[in-house]
Amino acid sequence: MLRRQGTNLPGGRLTGATWKHWILSMARSLPPGLQESCVVAGVEKVDIGFPYYRTSRIKEVKERKQLVKENRKNAELERASRLRTLKLSLDHVQEIWEKTSGPFHIKKMAEHYGVFRDLFPMAHFLPQVPLRICYSQDTSAQVYYGNRLTPTEAASVPQISFEAEEGSLWTLMLTCPDEHLLDNEAEYVHWLVGNIPGGAVQAGEELCHYLPPFPPRGTGFHRYVYVLFKQEGRIDFQEDARPTPCYSLADRSFKTIDFYRKHQDDMTPAGVAFFQSQWDESVTNTFHTTLNMREPVFEFSRPPVYHPPQVKFPHRQPLRYLDRYRDGKEHSYGIY
């Protein structure tokens, strides 16, 4: 008597080979991100930032409940809500967001943009210190977490402000992991300031002066990442100090992970902000005048077309099936 490989049991349950076939086809149909999460993760990532301490939850909940109760008693708020005229103040919301769930959202965005993967491989941190970076006097060209700015807007040194207590020392770094013209895994450092006392970046030791962004034409959007490190004491940055002025790209080649490994006992990453930038005319000027080189222009070339592994007896395939595996030699179709 022949045994069936798998069965559909009454009640809709699958068994044996049917179950295996179903689960494999289900797993293959999922998008790549979900597929990875289904597979057991190999190496765990290290948390290199400050631990997140919460204030007393009981008190916080009590206070918040009180405020919500007061809101419910407020007749004006109720009328505005009922008549749909209620408008929130976005600045106020932003302020409270920065203190409460801001760091977690910024960390998620940094992971989405691959900032941790490229700058700190196998590590991540929670950016607990909110960084405010403005390129212009008004808030039109501010750096958040992934917004688009032009190299013209980012040409000059920005105004930076962050909460810092008296006597604390910080390091600020601006890198671009996508710009390197020779090595794919390296970055270019655009600005490096160490031993910043309190919140005053001007009073810090400028190890590498500011270089405006220069994304080459045709390469698309590059990420420019600001990382803020909190120092435990004064650090001697003699090895990292670049000569002023530094316009040699070989000198500006940088790897954040090596820089961090050298000083990891004395400093911890505390804040991150990044923006994206594309080519515009000011980049041509940067290449010609500042960097004194010819401007490279690139063109997109898409990856080669995928063909599944060749089979000896391809079922229901046309004669040009063989041409797909002939490695670009003369095709045989079109002559029939």
Next chain:
Amino acid sequence: MAFSVRLLLGQIQRCRPIVAINQTARCLSQAAPQPEPSADENESVNPTFVNRNPRNLELLALAVKERGWKTIWPRREFYHRLEFSRTKNYVTANVFSSSSAVPVLTCSTTEWALKKDLYSTNCVSACEAVGQVLAHRCHQAGITRMVFRTVPWIYRSDAVQSFRTALKEGGITLSEPRRKFVST
């Protein structure tokens, strides 16, 4: 996905600035030989350039969209998708990317930042507020185009309509650019 490019060696001209009083300004072209004896370090460029930014191809509309799934709803042909859900007490809006199961951006009335200023966390004004704040956050994150798919009887409700208008007034476009197909 890696973004590899070929270096175009076209007719790129450059004028050197006057370095010293004795030297005159010279215009160098690609074809003319380099008169300087020392090789310029900055000039060396890898002919294949790979941009590691995972969002670069999406922004240029060159990234692959998951085609297919045409016999079921919803489709998966997008770069970023917006999901709006109303539960009994709260309103949540999530932005997902095509490659992740975890939302990339969230805005919800469970957050204290919104709860503090609202009368009720699940009414139409709450939906509008969520739309405004999400539009603000999407601009800060650089995601301005996404796809929003709901069933018609939910789409027609006042809550979803006010959420949608709040997003559009915030500057988000609820459609995505068509993918560009480049030969070779």
